Amino acid sequence: xxxxxxxxxxxxxxxxxxxxxxxxxxxxxxxxxxxxxxxxxxxxxxxxxxxxxxxxxxxxxxxxxxxxxxxxxxxxxxxxxxxxxxxxxxxxxxxxxxxxxxxxxxxxxxxxxxxxxxxxxxxxxxxxxxxxxxxxxxxxxxxxxxxxxxxxxxxxxxxxxxxxxxxxxxxxxxxxxxxxxxxxxxxxxxxxxxxxxxxxxxxxxxxxxxxxxxxxxxxxxxxxxxxxxxxxxxxxxxxxxxxxxxxxxxxxxxxxxxxxxxxxxxxxxxxxxxxxxxxxxxxxxxxxxxxxxxxxxxxxxxxxxxxxxxxxxxxxxxxxxxxxxxxxxxxxxxxxxxxxxxxxxxxxxxxxxxxxxxxxxxxxxxxxxxxxxxxxxxxxxxxxxxxxxxxxxxxxxxxxxxxxxxxxxxxxxxxxxxxxxxxxxxxxxxxxx
Amino acid sequence: xxxxxxxxxxxxxxxxxxxxxxxxxxxxxxxxxxxxxxxxxxxxxxxxxxxxxxxxxxxxxxxxxxxxxxxxxxxxxxxxxxxxxxxxxxxxxxxxxxxxxxxxxxxxxxxxxxxxxxxxxxxxxxxxxxxxxxxxxxxxxxxxxxxxxxxxxxxxxxxxxxxxxxxxxxxxxxxxxxxxxxxxxxxxxxxxxxxxxxxxxxxxxxxxxxxxxxxxxxxxxxxxxxxxxxxxxxxxxxxxxxxxxxxxxxxxxxxxxxxxxxxxxxxxxxxxxxxxxxxxxxxxxxxxxxxxxxxxxxxxxxxxxxxxxxxxxxxxxxxxxxxxxxxxxxxxxxxxxxxxxxxxxxxxxxxxxxxxxxxxxxxxxxxxxxxxxxxxxxxxxxxxxxxxxxxxxxxxxxxxxxxxxxxxxxxxxxxxxxxxxxxxxxxxxxxxx
Numbered sequence: 001x002x003x004x005x006x007x008x009x010x011x012x013x014x015x016x017x018x019x020x021x022x023x024x025x026x027x028x029x030x031x032x033x034x035x036x037x038x039x040x041x042x043x044x045x046x047x048x049x050x051x052x053x054x055x056x057x058x059x060x061x062x063x064x065x066x067x068x069x070x071x072x073x074x075x076x077x078x079x080x081x082x083x084x085x086x087x088x089x090x091x092x093x094x095x096x097x098x099x100x101x102x103x104x105x106x107x108x109x110x111x112x113x114x115x116x117x118x119x120x121x122x123x124x125x126x127x128x129x130x131x132x133x134x135x136x137x138x139x140x141x142x143x144x145x146x147x148x149x150x151x152x153x154x155x156x157x158x159x160x161x162x163x164x165x166x167x168x169x170x171x172x173x174x175x176x177x178x179x180x181x182x183x184x185x186x187x188x189x190x191x192x193x194x195x196x197x198x199x200x201x202x203x204x205x206x207x208x209x210x211x212x213x214x215x216x217x218x219x220x221x222x223x224x225x226x227x228x229x230x231x232x233x234x235x236x237x238x239x240x241x242x243x244x245x246x247x248x249x250x251x252x253x254x255x256x257x258x259x260x261x262x263x264x265x266x267x268x269x270x271x272x273x274x275x276x277x278x279x280x281x282x283x284x285x286x287x288x289x290x291x292x293x294x295x296x297x298x299x300x301x302x303x304x305x306x307x308x309x310x311x312x313x314x315x316x317x318x319x320x321x322x323x324x325x326x327x328x329x330x331x332x333x334x335x336x337x338x339x340x341x342x343x344x345x346x347x348x349x350x351x352x353x354x355x356x357x358x359x360x361x362x363x364x365x366x367x368x369x370x371x372x373x374x375x376x377x378x379x380x381x382x383x384x385x386x387x388x389x390x391x392x393x394x395x396x397x398x399x400x401x402x403x404x405x406x407x408x409x410x411x412x413x414x415x416x417x418x419x420x421x422x423x424x425x426x427x428x429x430x431x432x433x
Numbered sequence: 434x435x436x437x438x439x440x441x442x443x444x445x446x447x448x449x450x451x452x453x454x455x456x457x458x459x460x461x462x463x464x465x466x467x468x469x470x471x472x473x474x475x476x477x478x479x480x481x482x483x484x485x486x487x488x489x490x491x492x493x494x495x496x497x498x499x500x501x502x503x504x505x506x507x508x509x510x511x512x513x514x515x516x517x518x519x520x521x522x523x524x525x526x527x528x529x530x531x532x533x534x535x536x537x538x539x540x541x542x543x544x545x546x547x548x549x550x551x552x553x554x555x556x557x558x559x560x561x562x563x564x565x566x567x568x569x570x571x572x573x574x575x576x577x578x579x580x581x582x583x584x585x586x587x588x589x590x591x592x593x594x595x596x597x598x599x600x601x602x603x604x605x606x607x608x609x610x611x612x613x614x615x616x617x618x619x620x621x622x623x624x625x626x627x628x629x630x631x632x633x634x635x636x637x638x639x640x641x642x643x644x645x646x647x648x649x650x651x652x653x654x655x656x657x658x659x660x661x662x663x664x665x666x667x668x669x670x671x672x673x674x675x676x677x678x679x680x681x682x683x684x685x686x687x688x689x690x691x692x693x694x695x696x697x698x699x700x701x702x703x704x705x706x707x708x709x710x711x712x713x714x715x716x717x718x719x720x721x722x723x724x725x726x727x728x729x730x731x732x733x734x735x736x737x738x739x740x741x742x743x744x745x746x747x748x749x750x751x752x753x754x755x756x757x758x759x760x761x762x763x764x765x766x767x768x769x770x771x772x773x774x775x776x777x778x779x780x781x782x783x784x785x786x787x788x789x790x791x792x793x794x795x796x797x798x799x800x801x802x803x804x805x806x807x808x809x810x811x812x813x814x815x816x817x818x819x820x821x822x823x824x825x826x827x828x829x830x831x832x833x834x835x836x837x838x839x840x841x842x843x844x845x846x847x848x849x850x851x852x853x854x855x856x857x858x859x860x861x862x863x864x865x866x
Contacts, residue, residue, distance in 0.1 A: 072646035082650045131645050182654050185679065189629060192622035196825065201796070201818030202632070205810050210802035210819050212564050213505035217515045221615050221827040245675045246618065363634070369643035377638050385634030386643050392629065394654040 062100035064146070065125040065407075068116055069153070070132035071107040084129070084396035090153060092404050099411070109134040125149045125410070127403060131387045133159035133368055141168050151406055153399045154179055154390050157422045158290040158339055162432055169426035175402030176419040177234060179395035183337050184238035186363070186389035191243075191283055193383045194333040194359035195222045218358070223247045228281035230274060231288035231338070232258050239285060240266040253277050278327045283335065286320070286362075289431070290339035322347040325357065336362035337389045345375065352379040363389045495533035497579070498558040498840075501549055502586070503565035504540040517562070517829035523586060525837050532844070542567040558582045558843070560836060564820045566592035566801055574601050584839055586832045587612055587823050590855045591723040591772055595865050602859040608835030609852040610667060612828035616770050617671035619796070619822035624676075624716055626816045627766040627792035628655045651791070656680045661714035663707060664721030664771070665691050672718060673699040686710050711760040716768065719753070719795075722864070723772035755780040758790065769795035770822045778808060785812040796822045 072085035083091040089105045096103040104123075108115035109132070116134055124146050128134045136150055141164045150160055152174035165172050193199065197219040204211060227243060228251035229236040237258060240250055243266070250268040257263065257270045271277035278284065321344040334357055336343060345366070351357040361383035365374060368387055376384055390399075406416050422429050505518035516524040522538045529536040537556075541548035542565070549567055557579050561567045569583055574597045583593055585607035598605050626632065630652040637644060660676060661684035662669040670691060673683055676699070683701040690696065690703045704710035711717065754777040767790055769776060778799070784790040794816035798807060801820055809817055823832075839849050855862050 070645045070649075072650065075646045075650040079650045082646075084649060085646050131649075181656050185625060185655050186629060189622065189625035189631060192618060192625070193631075196619060196622060196822075198622060198626075198818065199635070201821050202816060204819055205803075205815075205817045208805040208810065212503045212819050212821055212824060213508045213515075213518050215819065215821045216503075216517060216564075216824045216826070216829070217505065217508040217512045219821060219825045221825050222618050223614050223827065242678045244678060370638075372641040377641065382638075383635060384638045385631065386637055386645050386648065388634050388645055388648045388652060389629075391645060391649045392652045392654050393649070394656065396649070 062102060063124040063411075064102045064119065064122055065096060065104070065127065066116065066119045066123045067103070067105040067127040067153075068109045068132065068134035069105065069107060069129055079393060081393050081397060083400045084131070084153065084391050088396075088400075090127070090400040090403055092400065092407070095404065096407070107132060120144045120147075122146050125151065125407070127151045127153055128157075128159060129153045129391075129399075130156040130159065131368075131391045136160040136165070138164035141165060141170070149173070149410055151175075151403055152422075153403050154395070155183075156289065156339065158341075160422075162423055162428060166423045166426050166428050170423060171421070171425055172423040173406055173416050173420040174422060175399040175406075176417070178399035178402050179390035179392070180234040180238055182392045182395040183235050183389045184242060187235070187239050187285055187287075187335050187337050188242050190335045190337070190361035190383060191227065191285065191333070192222060194335070194361055194381075195220050195225065195283065197359075199383055225249070225282040226251065226280050227283040227285065228252065228271065228277050229285045229287045230277075231286065232268070233287060233289075235337075236285075236287035237262060239287065240268045249280075251277050251280060275324075275327055278324070278332075279329055281329065281332060283333045284328060286334070286336040286338040286342055288319075288338055288342065290341055320344060320347070322350070325351045328356070330356055331358040332356070333359045334361070336360070337364060338362075340364040340366035340368070340376075349375045349379045352381055357381075359383065363387050495535060496557040496844075497535045497552065497555055498529060498537070498560065499549065499552045499556045500536070500538040500560040500586075501542045501565065501567035502538065502540060502562055512826060514826050514830060516833045517564070517586065517824050521829075521833075523560070523833040523836055525833065525840070528837065529840070540565060553577045553580075555579050558584065558840070560584045560586055561590075561592060562586040562824075563589040563592065564801075564824045569593040569598070571597035574598060574603070582606070582843055584608075584836055585855075586836050587828070588616075589722065589772065591774075593855075595856055595861060599856045599859050599861045603856060604854070604858050605856040606839055606849050606853040607855060608832040608839075609850070611832035611835050612823035612825070613667040613671055615825045615828040616668050616822045617675060620668070620672050620718055620720075620768050620770050621675050623768045623770070623794035623816060624660065624718065624766070625655060627768070627794055627814075628653050628658065628716065630792075632816055658682070658715040659684065659713050660716040660718065661685065661704065661710050662718045662720045663710075664719065665701070666720060666722075668770075669718075669720035670695060672720065673701045682713075684710050684713060708757075708760055711757070711765075712762055714762065714765060716766045717761060719767070719769040719771040719775055721752075721771055721775065723774055753777060753780070755783070758784045761789070763789055764791040765789070766792045767794070769793070770797060771795075773797040773799035773801070773809075782808045782812045785814055790814075792816065796820050 067089060069084060069086045069089070072082060072087050076082060076085055076087035082088050086105050086107050089103070093103055104119055106115035111117070120140055120143050123144060126134070126136065126147060126149070128136065128150065129152065131154065136159060138161045141147065141161065147170060150157070150165060150170060150172045155174050155176060155178060157172050157174050160172050162172060197215050201215045204214070223246055226249040229239060230253050232240065232252040232254045236252060236254070240252065243250055250266055251271050252258065252268050253271045253274045258268070263270070319342050325347055340362070348357065348360055352360055359381045360379070363385045364387055365376065370377065370386070376382060406420065409416055422432060500522060502517060502519045502522070505515060505520050509515060509518055509520035515521050519538050519540050522536070526536055537552055539548035544550070553573055553576050556577060559567070559569065559580060559582070561569065561583065562585065564587065569592060571594045574580065574594065580603060583590070583598060583603060583605045588607050588609060588611060590605050590607050593605050595605060630648050634648045637647070656679055659682040662672060663686050665673065665685040665687040669685060669687070673685065676683055683699055684704050685691065685701050686704045686707045691701070696703070752775050758780055773795070781790065781793055785793055792814045793812070796818045797820055798809060803810065803819070809815060839853065842849055855865060
């Protein structure tokens, strides 16, 4: 491009230098000679530069890096900080290309003819995101002979078959902490939306109605209610801190107790036995990762299945199946920004229909994007959204910076921050074993 | 009713006592005699009882009390704690009637033929609520010769012409503090709904769509943003406390500084000059009462105006008019659970249309109920609901208890809690002068 601009200015110099008549003078001839020489040099330079990139790439200096993000289309240009989309490409294109890397970005991730599939045989680094997950199945990993690194722009790498990745000696890492604040804030939003029965009121407004009673009969204060988080990792802890001034009874279930100081500061009580905690909760918030312990293992084969199969897989049992939901208080409210497959899809629909679950809100589904006929779109008293809680503009800027940092370290052969590893050169992180 | 039941059983005794043939025996004659005597006594008893209520009422022992609430219809029976509606009648009917008071409850409040109008000439106590406001105009006050006390079940008595009430020597009081927690929680909900761009995602789900980019390009974390509250009274303070763990820059504007300890605990900074605060805010929350300083005075005549007049009155300038809104940052988010008339209706619509206001959420309108063609129902990026934030079930139980407490004190000639008074026997409370 830069070369083209120089050539164009040479042509302009040529055409403007001959004076009024445009005569073929000796001056013009000299200019033409100089121009042709310049063009030959420019082309040679271009070829040398291109070969140098190819050489760099083949010699390990340049890598083939593929990023799979959601496409923004008309929205891409509306915010200069919108880096999490295909068009934004995490804001690292110039930086990668200036180092001779080959950076391909796409949203076309599913099926044998997708853009992603084309690059599977020779990509070295695959950047994915939970918001538009590229399912990295065992089968894909087997065909990705050059693949060494799978980076998640965000948190949650359950779209990757971690055992297969480990068996293939890959490294899988995410930007731990990059959007925990984003998700925790969003969970509190959803708790409030359900407890206070916001959506029926909003529907009245846009439908031209006004019926305070139709909202108020099941609208409550959050104050004084019992909120239990299933999992108190980074997001769960941030949620507990944000819930503190609401004067709730706070409970948490996890494998380990949280720091005693944080426990004291938030007033949250540890519940070792999940089944003992559930009946106490007015609100249950899911804050655990999706692992083999919390999902149905067939999910891994999703990448190659058809729509009917998807729905079957949707309906497989998660950790929260019919029995688990039945242990909750009648009228319980559920918030799940963790992963859709933690819940038994149909059990949630059934419990929402009977009123045992009085409200369900989350932004995670299985699969994603949720098909048009996903039953959670149509169940009563839901407050669902597409997967957005971790992809705020602030979150995007943080996980883009985190991906850049890990790529930089990878190019230099340096370790990543320890907490980022899910699989390190074939070794699963402890919580995934 | 009880009398009727006794009479009916006497008739039944009469008809069943004659044996198989239904003969007119002396037994029957005796029964009939007894029945007639009974009926005379019953009627006498009824008359005496009625007169006793009237006497009590006229002697100050029994009062005519009218409550105006929203009607619940099918929702009334769905929750035993739903006391804030016509059917629930604040849960004080039995208590009032056991003391000989005459308690009339209605939702029919507007126009010359409304149920409320019928009782204006002789009611002594009028219980109103901001959620379904009975507009207590100067004209109504003039005709309410027996009116002594106007109680607001909730907070906010701007539906009462306070100057006219004071001139007539009335007492106007509300249940101060009864639903401040409810409203503060709801404000935080609305801040999060706007900052995180929740509703477009929800719309996608129910419409069968999935477009993360269409949400994410304008979704932010609340963390790090600047939130300013215009007014830091009871609700504003509770909001600041709840915002504290979100790590925002908190600002507040009020006549007076809040307690230094609370200022330190929340980290909120005092802004003496509203116009200096507004350009700093990503989010502006309205937390001031509607007074003569913050609304257009014609509003008082609303009670008797037609629809065209209503729309004119809707469009009158509030405190936040075009000029004030223009002082805010482009893309500001507004939350207003205080009163609709604080805002210039059309200026809000215009600013939402140009994007100067990037989101507006609140549950207060002028007038209420909002007509079907109220422009706030149709403006872009709104998250409006009917007036519900203070009428959660928890809030209802608190303000019902507060109204009962004030009635009890009124019957005994005792003072109310000082903070409840808006007008005390003709004297306006200081903030309304």
